[in-house]
Amino acid sequence: MASEQQLTFDARGHQLTNINVWTADSQWLAYDVRPKGSDFSGLTIERINIASGEVETLYRAGDGAHVGVVTVSAETPPRYVFIHGPEHPDNHWRYDFHHRRGVILAPHKSATPVTLDAFDITPPFTPGALRGGSHVHVFSPDSSRLSFTYNDHLMYEWHSAEDLRNVGVALAGHPIYISKAHPREYDGSHFCVLVSQTTATPQAGSDDINRAYEEGWIGQQGYLHADGRRQRWALAFIGDTLSAQGEKLPEVFVVDLPENDKDYASAGAAPLQGSETRLPAPPAGVVQRRLTYTAHRRFPGVVLQPRHWLRTSPDGSTIAFLMKDDNGIVQVWGISPTGGEPWPISHAATDIQSAFNWHPQGDMLALVCDNSVMLLDVASGEMRRLTPRSEQAPSGDAVVFSPDGCWVAFMREIAGFAQLFVTPV
Structure with missing residues (x-):
């Protein structure tokens, strides 16, 4: 069994995001300092060297704003993207799902981050700009674009039932400039669009969804269709459907x-930028497909606890997700992005307890099970402990391989605060 190394020791929360927390050289871990994952009150984005323990503050928020949920590009030198809350918050405009933005920091170029997504809430709206809050920004494997999830300010203000969570994509090299008729509006460095299709009134028993979330890029180079064609860009996500009986049923899309x-x-079919009564809509050529149909199962649906994000093997052939088996135990399952029946990857005696990530070679997953960080062999389903079983399980929020595949980063709660740990593979 491998040993674990505690990296942080002070009385602050140290929060890892669920993917892309390492620099490309596998030497530095990026994190934020929220007291708890659900408490968005951190002021700094930091990184720590796993060999020396050296800590660098990459960015400190000011003017009453807070920051968190940082991920790292695969480039050298790296860029860092994270959530930034509003400056000078007040009772009318403060941090919320629809009042936050993504910012990208390139420390080798500037100490000041650049806003990712333009914000335009004054008609006529601007294609490529958003009208709400983006979060959990993740670079594509080649660092050329980002995915994010989104909530809309205008829909929240107009009719909260229409404030549906969606998945979006941000494209570099296409900055958006707006007129700034509202004091809270701003420009963005990327062209941003929503790519999921939701409806506030999904039809029971249909493929309609009213929420799209926990997305992940498919493959290092996309995936192959059954006829051998390569789909270069695609995202997998969880979508909330309604069963024929009208119950929420999360499925893989x-x-x-x-x-x-x-x-x-x-x-x-509708304007990219949306309207005063309608969400922004996907571009032409975007195709949304449902992969799983689990209503017939004894325990149907993708499980939402532990919270996890859909993660795809490097070759793009397998989307991994969590679902209960017929005994009610949460297992890792796989499904092809081209469709078909899902298959069990794990055969654990107790629930999988965390989000998970693929090894760079695609043969293993790192996760928490039986209160230990484990390696799950994808081919055999066998598990190997990386850390001793502890009375309190490691955090389920993030279990992330280093780019070289030699380390796994994770968190434990110590004296009420999350601390960072690594264990060798």
Whole structure:
């Protein structure tokens, strides 16, 4: 059994995001300092060297704003993207799902981050800008674009039932400038669109969803269709359907995306920028597909606890997610992005307890089970403990391989605060 190394020791929360927390050289871990994952009151984005213990403060928020949920690009030198709350918050405008933005920090170029998503809430709205809050921003494997989840300010103000969570994509090299008719509006460095399709009134027993979330990029280079065609860009996500009996049933969905950046500017059935009574809509050529149909199972639906994000093997062939087996035990399951029946990857005697990530070689997953950080062999389903079984399980929020595949980063709660740990593979 491998040993574990505690990296942080002070009385602050140290929060890892669920993916892309390592620099490309596998030497530094990026994190924020929220007291708890649900308490968005951290002021700094930091990183720590796993060999020396050296800590660097990458960014400190000011003017009453808070920051968190940092992820790292795969480039050298790296860029860091994270959630930034509003400056000068007041009772009318403060941090919320629909009042937050993504910012990208390139410390080798500037100490000041650049706002990712433009914000425009004054008609006529601007294609490529958003009207709400983006969060959990994740670079694509080649660092050329980002995914995010989104909530809309205008829909919240107009009719909260229409404030539906969606998945979006941000494209670099296409900055958006707006007129700034409202004091809270701002420009953005990326062209941003929503790519999921939701409705506030899904039809029971249909493929309609009223929520899209916990997305992940498919493959290092996308995936292959059954006929051998490569789908270069695609995201997997959880979508909330309604069963024939009208009960919420989370299922696995895929959205196939255009290959050329210019195609994202072409509107589909509705305006990219939305309207005063309608959410922004996906571009033309975006195809949303449902993969899982689990209503017939003894324990149907993707499980939402532990919270996890859909993660795909490096070759794009397998989307992994959590679902209960016929004994009611939470297991890791796999499904092809082209469809078909899901299959069990794990065969654990007790519940999987965490989010998970794939080893860079695609043969293992790292996760928490039986109060230990485990390696799960994808082919055999066998598990190997990386850390001793503890009375309190490691945090389920993040269990992340280093890019070289030699380390797993995770968190434990010590004296009421999350602390960072690594264990060798």
